[in-house]
Amino acid sequence: MRDTLMAETVEKELPRGGDFASEIAGLETQFDAIRYMKKTTQAFGFKTFLICMVPSFDTEKLANASILSNIPADLVNKYDSISLLKQSTGIRRLRETTTPFQLTVEDWEKESGRSPQTNDYIAMLREHGIFQANYFPVHDADGSRATVVWMGKRADLAMSAMMELQMIAIHIYNRLTEIGSFWKGAPVALSEREIQCLNWTAAGKTSSEIAGILGLSEHTVNHYLNHVSKKLDAVNRTQAVVKAMKKGYIS
Numbered sequence: 506m507r508d509t510l511m512a513e514t515v516e517k518e519l520p521r522g523g524d525f526a527s528e529i530a531g532l533e534t535q536f537d538a539i540r541y542m543k544k545t546t547q548a549f550g551f552k553t554f555l556i557c558m559v560p561s562f563d564t565e566k567l568a569n570a571s572i573l574s575n576i577p578a579d580l581v582n583k584y585d586s587i588s589l590l591k592q593s594t595g596i597r598r599l600r601e602t603t604t605p606f607q608l609t610v611e612d613w614e615k616e617s618g619r620s621p622q623t624n625d626y627i628a629m630l631r632e633h634g635i636f637q638a639n640y641f642p643v644h645d646a647d648g649s650r651a652t653v654v655w656m657g658k659r660a661d662l663a664m665s666a667m668m669e670l671q672m673i674a675i676h677i678y679n680r681l682t683e684i685g686s687f688w689k690g691a692p693v694a695l696s697e698r699e700i701q702c703l704n705w706t707a708a709g710k711t712s713s714e715i716a717g718i719l720g721l722s723e724h725t726v727n728h729y730l731n732h733v734s735k736k737l738d739a740v741n742r743t744q745a746v747v748k749a750m751k752k753g754y755i756s
Contacts, residue, residue, distance in 0.1 A: 525669070529676040535754045536700050538573055538681060545673060546575070549666065551657035552634045553577070556678065559599045559642075559650040565590060571694040572651065572681060578696070580629055587622040595640055599652050603642045605671055609659060610636050634658065641674035645682050653678060684753040695754055699733040702726055704755050707746045 532538050546554045553576050560570040566585040574581075590596060595608055610627055630636070636659045644650045653674035662670070695703075698719070705715045712730070716723040730742055737752075739745035749755045 525673055526676050529673070529680050532677075532680050533684065533753070534756045535573065535681070535684070535695065536697075536704065536756070538677060538684075539575065539697055539700070542573065542677065543575060546655060546657075549655065549670070550660070551639075551655040553656050555652075555654040555656070556681070557652060557654075559652060560590060560596060568694060574694070575697055576656075577633060580626075580633060580635075583626050583629060587626065589623065589626065595638060595654075599640065599642055599650070603644070605639070605641045605667055607640070607662070608638050639670070641671050643674050643678040645679065651678055695733060695736065695749075696729075699729050699736075700749075700754055702729045703733060703746055703749050706730065706742055707750070707755055 529541065532541055542554050542556070546552070554574065555571065555576055556573040557567065557570045558572065560567075564570055565588065567590050568581055568585055570590075571581075584590070594612060598606060610630060613623075613627055613630075635656045638654050638656045639662065641653045641655075642650065643653060653670075655670065698721075701719060702715055705718060710718065712723050712726045715721075716726045719726070730745070733749075734740075734742060734745040737745050737748045739748050746755070
């Protein structure tokens with residue numbers, strides 16, 4: 506499959522008049538940022554995105570460093586279950602450079618040593634249409650380092666596309682710090698589903714009603730709400746909604 510996949514060149518024109526910068530400046534909540542990133546991901550032909558802190562050497566799970574992402578949960582769970590973070594070539598390079606770079610599944614295969622577990626993970630990436638990751642390092646005024654990563658098909662990004670994506674990465678990361686969606690050293694990462702469940706809870710919907718709206722089981726909705734309550738250190742759903750509103754996760 507990978508041998509027959511031809512690399513594409515992505516040509517994009519730079520936005521005129523700073524349109525993307527003004528749009529990002531208008532984002533008010535983390536949910537707004539998720540919608541914006543999903544739209545940008547689709548516009549450039551990628552499959553998924555990740556915004557995360559560059560993890561410290563003692564960080565063991567990607568989920569603990571993640572700020573914003575729409576990576577399928579099964580990929581994140583598999584990645585963390587086999588402790589790939591500490592072996593990651595991408596993370597190692599992020600600690601060494603501030604220049605954008607790309608890694609392909611072939612690069613991941615080399616770093617993994619092709620153990621059965623990592624082979625399974627790479628097979629999962631291919632099943633999800635992920636053959637390449639494009640890393641754009643960013644930092645804030647205090648020097649905290651993070652990265653915005655777009656993943657999808659193998660592509661040779663044109664210089665104009667690289668420049669545009671780098672500027673988007675810088676602006677979206679700075680906007681997330683401004684709206685208080687995470688805290689340096691201890692980011693709280695909420696998934697899109699968790700935010701959706703919180704939003705509908707804030708609107709007065711029951712778990713059963715939310716399940717019908719989102720096409721999930723009531724058990725799954727309860728799982729999301731219980732999990733997000735723990736993340737926000739809330740004693741119940743009502744407090745979780747209040748805390749989520751104060752911290753900019755929902756409006």
